[in-house]
Amino acid sequence: MQSICSKCNQPAVYLRQYTSESLCKSCLVKTTVERVRRNINKSQMLKEDDRIVVGVSGGKDSATLLDTLFRIEKDFPQAELIPVLIDEGIEGYRDKGLETARQLTSSLGLELEIRTFKDLYGHTLDDIIRLRPADSNGACTYCGVLRRRALNTAALELEADVVATGHNMDDEAQTILMNVIRGDSQRIVRTNRPRDHSIKGFVPRVKPLSELSTRDTVVxxxxxxxxxxxxxCPYASEALRNDLRLFLNEMEHKRPGTLLAILHSGETMSEAMEHQEGVSDATVCESCGEPASSRLCKVCAILQEIEGW
Ligand code: SF4
Ligand SMILES: [Zn+2]
Ligand SMILES: [Zn+2]
Known part of the structure; x- marks a missing residue:
């Protein structure tokens, strides 16, 4: 039997399990935008006249991010959305993403900014994976570090006030558990840092979709x-994240609300630890002068490993 929308009695197209809502198409769109708006307001992620760099990849999360922000920011004519795509150089994957990101941004009348690993670092991610030592980290470790820097560099160049990324509730819960498993409590603080505690040299980053699940963004x-x-992505299977994704999907299925609970635990942990001794802020990289947590920043450490300097 067709279920009925909890809001308006029209036929439902989606059951949002963790809120126990059945939603018709129109209420699905409305409540999704509303959840994003509430999340932004709750953590004061954005200001009325922000220049907002929006990280886009051609995937569903960043498409949902750009579209929901586009609707929300209509109420703030002084705000500006600047979609930026970082092309890591992953053959057969990122090129497809680039195509869909172009379609999306042009449908919204926005101009897409593109930055490539090749231009910024002299190597594509495919090159780096070929050159990395046999006992080295997984591809996603390289990709994550270089992409974060690339997005920050683009945001500085574009004089943005803030960078919005499409990380959703599943991503955030995986990240929190990954850091717990690695015993890296400092990183839990760094990744949950609110906008007003951002570090010099880093354009503040916000995650407006952190209270939407992967299913929400797909739907x-x-x-x-x-x-x-x-x-x-051809490298995705190398990640610890993948194992956690399977585990968390099962937990969320058995106990809807698990992801949201982990997310809120991460926020509480980082608030509690924010001012503790030993939770260090960044210093400066000896080689490139960018913010770093040790002698060399992670980008220079990667380039040194690949190029052997
Ligand atoms: S799966 Fe890993 S390598 Fe692929 S785009 Fe994501 S972070 Fe990069
Ligand atoms: Zn409805
Ligand atoms: Zn450096």
Whole structure:
């Protein structure tokens, strides 16, 4: 039997399990935008006249991010959205993402800024993976470090006030558990740092979708008809994140609300630890002068490993 929307009695297209809401298409769109708006307001992520760099990848999360922000920011004509795509150089994957990101941004009348690993670091991610030592980290460790820097560099160049990324509730819960498993409590603080505690040299980063699940973003992108691709990255299977994804999916299925509970635990932990001794802020990299947590920043450490300087 067709279920009925909890809000308006129209036929439902989606059951949001962790809020126990059945939603028709129109209420799905409305409540999704509203959840993003509330999350932004709760943590004061954005200001009325911000220049907002929006990290886009061609995938469903960043498509949902850009579309929901576009709707929310209509109420703030002084704000500006600047979509930026970081092209890591992953053949057969990022090129597809670039295509859909172009379709999405042009449908919204926004100009897409593109930065490439090749231009910034002299190597594509595919090159780096070929050159890395046999006993080295997984591809995602390199990719994550270099992409974060690339997005920050682009945001500085574009004189942005803030960078918005499409990390959703599943991503955030995985990250918190990954840091717990690695015993890296400092990173829990760093990744949950609110906008007003950002570090010099880093454009503050915000995650407006952190209270939407992966299912929410897929269903939103699908029903709104946003262009996105869902080809998996060829390196994704190397990540610890993948094991956690499977585990958390099972937990969320058995106990809806698990992801949200982990997210809130991460926020509480980082608030409690923020001012503790030993939670260090960044210093400066000896080689490139960018913020770093040790002698060399992580980008220079990667380039040194690959290039052997
Ligand atoms: S799965 Fe890993 S390598 Fe692929 S784009 Fe994501 S972080 Fe980069
Ligand atoms: Zn409805
Ligand atoms: Zn450096």
């Amino acid at each position: 939103y992108a699908y029903h709104v008809g946003l262009p996105y691709h869902d080809i998996p």
